[in-house]
Amino acid sequence: MRTKIGILLAGTATVCATGAAHAQTAAQNTTAGTTVSNTASVTYSVNGTAQTTNSTTASFVVDRKVNLTVIYDQPAATQVNLGQTAAYTRYKVTNTTNGTQDFLVNAFQSGIVGGLLTGTDDFNLTNFKVFVDTNGDGVYDPAVDTRTYIDELAPDNSVEVFIVGDVPATGTINQADVALQVIAATGGTANTQGAALVATDLSLGNADNTVDVVFADGDSDGIGVDIIRNGQGWAYGSYVIATRNVALTVNKTALILSDGVNALNPKALPGAVVEYCMIANNATLTASANSVTITDPVPANTTYVPGSLAIGLPGGTCTLLPTITAPFTGSYDTPNNRIIANLGTVIGGGIVAVSFKVTIN
Amino acid sequence: MHLPMPALLLASVIATPALAAGPLQVTAKVLTEQKTRAADGSVRVALVPARRVVPGDRVIFVLGYRNTGSQPIGNIVLDNPVPAAIAYRGPSQSSAAPDVSVDGKTYGPLATLRVRTADGATRAAGPDDVTNVRWRLANAVPGGAQGQLSFQAVLK
Numbered sequence: 001m002r003t004k005i006g007i008l009l010a011g012t013a014t015v016c017a018t019g020a021a022h023a024q025t026a027a028q029n030t031t032a033g034t035t036v037s038n039t040a041s042v043t044y045s046v047n048g049t050a051q052t053t054n055s056t057t058a059s060f061v062v063d064r065k066v067n068l069t070v071i072y073d074q075p076a077a078t079q080v081n082l083g084q085t086a087a088y089t090r091y092k093v094t095n096t097t098n099g100t101q102d103f104l105v106n107a108f109q110s111g112i113v114g115g116l117l118t119g120t121d122d123f124n125l126t127n128f129k130v131f132v133d134t135n136g137d138g139v140y141d142p143a144v145d146t147r148t149y150i151d152e153l154a155p156d157n158s159v160e161v162f163i164v165g166d167v168p169a170t171g172t173i174n175q176a177d178v179a180l181q182v183i184a185a186t187g188g189t190a191n192t193q194g195a196a197l198v199a200t201d202l203s204l205g206n207a208d209n210t211v212d213v214v215f216a217d218g219d220s221d222g223i224g225v226d227i228i229r230n231g232q233g234w235a236y237g238s239y240v241i242a243t244r245n246v247a248l249t250v251n252k253t254a255l256i257l258s259d260g261v262n263a264l265n266p267k268a269l270p271g272a273v274v275e276y277c278m279i280a281n282n283a284t285l286t287a288s289a290n291s292v293t294i295t296d297p298v299p300a301n302t303t304y305v306p307g308s309l310a311i312g313l314p315g316g317t318c319t320l321l322p323t324i325t326a327p328f329t330g331s332y333d334t335p336n337n338r339i340i341a342n343l344g345t346v347i348g349g350g351i352v353a354v355s356f357k358v359t360i361n
Numbered sequence: 362m363h364l365p366m367p368a369l370l371l372a373s374v375i376a377t378p379a380l381a382a383g384p385l386q387v388t389a390k391v392l393t394e395q396k397t398r399a400a401d402g403s404v405r406v407a408l409v410p411a412r413r414v415v416p417g418d419r420v421i422f423v424l425g426y427r428n429t430g431s432q433p434i435g436n437i438v439l440d441n442p443v444p445a446a447i448a449y450r451g452p453s454q455s456s457a458a459p460d461v462s463v464d465g466k467t468y469g470p471l472a473t474l475r476v477r478t479a480d481g482a483t484r485a486a487g488p489d490d491v492t493n494v495r496w497r498l499a500n501a502v503p504g505g506a507q508g509q510l511s512f513q514a515v516l517k
Contacts, residue, residue, distance in 0.1 A: 029416035030446035030517050036414075040424050040441040042387050044434045055387035055424055055439070062446065062516060065415035098416050200413075214415045 029098035029155065032064035033211045063212040066184045066197055067096040068103065070220060070233035073160060077119075079242035081287045083169035087125070088140040088162040089237035090133075091180045095153040102185040102194035103150035105130050107163045109178045116177075116223065117238045123173035125165025125239065130180065133160035140164060149185070149193045163237065176239045184217075184231040197231050246284035248346065250294060253277045255317055257357070270360050273305065277318035278341075278354040285348040292343040294354055297336070301361050304332055304339070308357035311341050318355035328352070384430030385502075387439065390423040418516050421453055424496075427507035435501040439510065441494045446517050449491035453511040462493040 030036075037059035043052050073092035080087040095101055107130035112121065131140065132147040140162040150159055163178050186194030200212035215229040226234040259272035266272060278296065282289045298304045309332060310318070312325035324330050330341040341354040391411040396404050411420055424441065428434050442465070443449050452458040460468040463476050463486045474486035496510050 028517065034446055036391075036444045036446050036516070038389050038391060038422050038441065038444055038447075040387060040389060040439045042385060042426070042437065042439045044385050044437040046384060046430070046432050046434055050436075051383050051385075053383045053385055053387060055389040055441075058389035058391045058422070060391050060411040060414055060420075063413055063415045065417070212413050214413065216415065 029065070030062045031155075032062055032097070032099035034062040035059050035209075036062060059209075061209050061211055062098070063200075063214050064197075065098050065214050065216045066101070066199075066231050067216045067218075068101075068182060068184055068233045069094045069096060070180060070182045070235040072235045072237045074237070077117075077175070077238040077240045079286065080167045080239045081243055082167060082171065082173070082241060083290070084167045085127070086140065086142055086164055087167055087239055088164045089178060089239065090138065090140075091161045091163070091235045091237065092158050093150060093153070093161055093182050093233070094158040095155055097184065098155060099187065100152055100154050101187040101197075102192075103153060104183040104185050104193070104196055105132065105149060105161050106181040106183070107178060108181065109165075109176060112177045112179050112236065116221065116236045119175045119177075119238065119240065121175055121177040121238070123168060123170065123176050125176055125178070126168060128163075128165040128178075131162050131164060133162065136160070150182075151193070152187055152190050165239075167239065167241070171244075174241055178237055178239070179225070180235050180237070182233045182235075184215075199229070199231065243284060243287040246282050246287050246289045246348070248289045248292065249281050249283065251279045251281070252296075257317075268360060272360045273357055274302065274360065275308075275317060275355055275357050279314060279318075280343060280346060280352045280354065282346040282348055282350050287348055288350075289346045290344075292346050292352075294341040294343065295338055296341075296354075296356075297338040298356075298358055302358035303361060304337070305357040305359060306332070308355075309339050309341070310353075310355045311343070312353060314351055314353035319353040330354070332356075384428055384432065384504075385434050385437065386427050386429055388425045388427075390425065392421040392423060394419050394421075414516050416516050419450075419513060420447070420516055421511055421513050422447075422494075423453075423509060423511040425507065425509045426502070428502045428504050431504040433501040433503045437496075437498040437502060439496045439498075441512075443492055443494060443514065447514045448489050448517050449494065450488050450513045450515055453513055456509065456511040457496060459494045459496045459510070459512060461491045462495065463490040465493050468493070468495050 037057050039057045040055040071092050073090045078087060078089050093103055109124050109128060131145045132150050134145050134147050138160050153159055163180055184197045186197060197213050199215045215231045219228045220226045220233045226232055255275045256266045256268055257273045257275050259266040259269040278294055309330050310322050311328040311330050313320045327344055333340050339356050343352050346352055392408040393411040393414055395407050395409045398404055414420060424439055461471050462468045463474050471486055475483040476486045476490050477483050494512050
């Protein structure tokens with residue numbers, strides 16, 4: 001029973017009590033585990049004697065409101081080449097929980113629902129892994145970014161996660177779709193992977209003065225892979241084969257070095273030494289040309305100068321050095337009267353010079 | 362929206378016993394809204410002791426007072442500092458409206474209060490600025506009588 005005896009004070013309530021919390025970021029949220037206590041101080045008088053007292057103290061512990069966002073943090077699909085290793089897609093994970101959390105990360109590349117991404121998934125990456133951007137530079141560094149879980153992410157902080165894999169060298173492939181799953185986990189211990197959080201049972205008898213886990217995350221994909229309030233976030237990305245050919249050109253020139261008569265301006269006389277120069281250039285900056293071989297027959301009525309084949313950086317009259325520089329190999333093919341220059345891989349934008357000398361018969 | 366107030370007034374489930382032994386006993390409680398969905402799809406909101414509270418949740422601070430003596434008690438003033446992690450929102454529907462303060466010194470209706478900004482000017486105070494809530498009971502409380510005051514807030 002309650003007897004209402006309080007009389008309204010002068011002045012009417014002017015505050016509308018419908019306001020919910022203002023839009024807040026997690027950092028402004030009260031940290032999980034904080035105890036909120038309330039005590040009122042009271043003054044009163046009995047028979048004219050002033051007295052004071054305090055109310056009892058009511059308190060509760062702020063529970064953990066688990067939330068996170070996971071986004072595909074790049075403007076378009078990652079462009080890859082056949083046979084490329086350590087190709088990565090980038091994702092950003094933001095902790096919007098009112099506490100520091102670990103997050104578990106898992107990468108998937110099969111069973112991804114179509115329609116989320118444009119194009120059709122027709123190949124899988126090999127050596128498929130997921131790493132956290134430990135040094136925070138937004139670029140996958142194989143030597144540095146080796147952590148496979150997110151460690152101690154403070155409220156409102158973000159970290160990049162990379163899905164990394166090797167592209168097969170199969171010629172017909174076009175696109176690989178991948179998915180990143182992020183699961184909120186227990187934080188609090190640095191350099192230790194926490195266990196995945198489990199929401200506290202709502203019907204638990206005594207949840208007073210303990211930090212309950214309440215999942216407050218949304219459905220990040222709307223297709224049923226992620227569901228609301230499961231403590232997980234998902235994001236999807238893809239790799240597409242960008243280049244199937246490169247603009248590889250070889251430009252050949254001839255230079256008469258000496259004719260035994262004219263020192264200043266040698267002519268193409270019999271006995272003159274002529275240097276042939278071939279400049280190989282890969283003009284496709286984004287892709288390497290592999291297994292590049294140049295074969296050049298020694299022209300009729302000329303004789304190859306033994307040991308004159310040089311392969312390397314361009315410079316001087318053709319090659320900077322008069323020798324075959326590593327990693328290139330090459331030789332004079334005596335039976336077929338031709339030179340063979342193995343340039344191996346010419347990277348995007350790379351230039352390699354090949355020169356050899358002949359004498360005019 | 363009607364908030365059914367269960368008969369929890371004297372159940373100090375989460376309150377610690379009062380130290381003072383005077384005739385006026387004041388019991389503090391914190392309640393939170395618990396929404397349950399009935400079979401017909403309607404949502405019922407019940408007030409339950411605050412056990413599960415996360416940032417953004419509505420909480421209701423309740424002060425129950427009772428005159429355990431036989432003499433009437435007059436001039437009752439209950440001053441409730443708003444806890445740090447709590448943002449005041451307004452009086453509860455069933456409660457007398459309190460005076461509020463944004464500095465712990467000057468009390469009045471919120472619309473009359475102003476707060477000083479960093480540049481030295483003043484602006485009208487909002488619910489987030491409230492630091493203290495105070496009720497001043499105009500009438501004496503007879504022996505054995507009791508009552509309840511409450512305000513609504515949000516966990517920051």
